[in-house]
Amino acid sequence: MDFFSTQNILVHIPLGVGGYDLSWIEAVGTVAGLLCIWLASLEKIINYFFGLINVTLFAVIFFQIQLYASLLLQLFFFVANVYxxxxxxxxxxxxxxxxxxxxxxxxxxxxxxxxxxxxxxLMTFWIDPVFAFLTRSAVGIMQGLGLQVVMPQLQPDAFPFWDSSMMVLSIVAMILMTRKYVENWLLWVVINVISVMIFARQGVYAMSLEYAILTLIALNGSRLWIKSAREHGSHALSS
Structure with missing residues (x-):
C-alpha cells in the first residue's frame, strides 16, 4: 500500500457534487491535526507530536498536488511545532x-x-505574486535537491482577502500558541469560521465539516484557557 500517495483512497464521502475521495494520507493527517488542536486546548505538550505528523503529511500532500507555496508554509509550521x-x-x-x-x-x-x-x-493586494514567488522558491529548492518537479500553472486567488486573512492569522495564532497566550484560540476560531464558509462556498463540504469541528474545539480551547489565565493571574509579565 502506497500510504503517501493521494491516489490511495480510504473512503468516498458522498458530499457535494460528485462526492469527495478521502485518501489515507489526508485522513491520517487530518486526525493528527484534530488531536493536536484538542490536546493543545487541554495544555498537553504531546499536542506538538501530532502537530508534527499533521504538517509533515500535509506537506507531502501539497507536494503531490503542486501547491508549493502551501508546502513552504507547512515547513514554517513544522519549525513552530518544534519550538x-x-x-x-x-x-x-x-x-x-x-x-x-x-x-x-x-x-x-x-x-x-x-x-x-x-x-x-498587503497580502490581499499582493497574494498572487507572493504565492508565485514562494512557489518558484520551493520549485528551485526542490530542483536543487534533485527532485523532478516543474513549475505549476498558477491561477488567480479566488478569495484574496479571506485567503490572506487565514494565512496571516494562522501564522500569528501559531506563534501565540507556542507562548501560551489565550488570544491564539480567539484567532483560531476566526480562522476556522472563515474556512468553513470558503470551503462550503467552493462545494468542498468534507473540508467544511472538518473546520466546523475545529471551530468547536477552538471554542472549547478558548473557554479552558480563559479559565486557566484567570487562575494564573491572567496578566503575569513574561516574554
Whole structure:
C-alpha cells in the first residue's frame, strides 16, 4: 500500500457534487491535526507530536498536488511545532512549567493587532505574486535537491482577502500558541469560521465539516484557557 500517495483512497464521502475521495494520507493527517488542536486546548505538550505528523503529511500532500507555496508554509509550521514543544517543556526551579497560560499585555496585543491588519492588507493586494514567488522558491529548492518537479500553472486567488486573512492569522495564532497566550484560540476560531464558509462556498463540504469541528474545539480551547489565565493571574509579565 502506497500510504503517501493521494491516489490511495480510504473512503468516498458522498458530499457535494460528485462526492469527495478521502485518501489515507489526508485522513491520517487530518486526525493528527484534530488531536493536536484538542490536546493543545487541554495544555498537553504531546499536542506538538501530532502537530508534527499533521504538517509533515500535509506537506507531502501539497507536494503531490503542486501547491508549493502551501508546502513552504507547512515547513514554517513544522519549525513552530518544534519550538513550541521546546518552549512548553521548559521548567522553573520548582519543576513547574515555565510558561503559564495568560493574556497578552495590552501593548503587545495592540502591536500584534497592527501587524495583522497591515499584513492582511498587503497580502490581499499582493497574494498572487507572493504565492508565485514562494512557489518558484520551493520549485528551485526542490530542483536543487534533485527532485523532478516543474513549475505549476498558477491561477488567480479566488478569495484574496479571506485567503490572506487565514494565512496571516494562522501564522500569528501559531506563534501565540507556542507562548501560551489565550488570544491564539480567539484567532483560531476566526480562522476556522472563515474556512468553513470558503470551503462550503467552493462545494468542498468534507473540508467544511472538518473546520466546523475545529471551530468547536477552538471554542472549547478558548473557554479552558480563559479559565486557566484567570487562575494564573491572567496578566503575569513574561516574554
Amino acid at each position: 513550541g514543544w521546546y518552549a512548553w517543556s521548559r521548567q522553573n526551579e520548582a519543576q513547574e512549567a515555565e510558561l503559564k497560560i495568560r493574556w497578552l499585555p495590552l501593548p503587545k496585543a495592540l502591536g500584534w493587532g497592527a501587524v495583522c491588519v497591515i499584513a492582511i492588507a
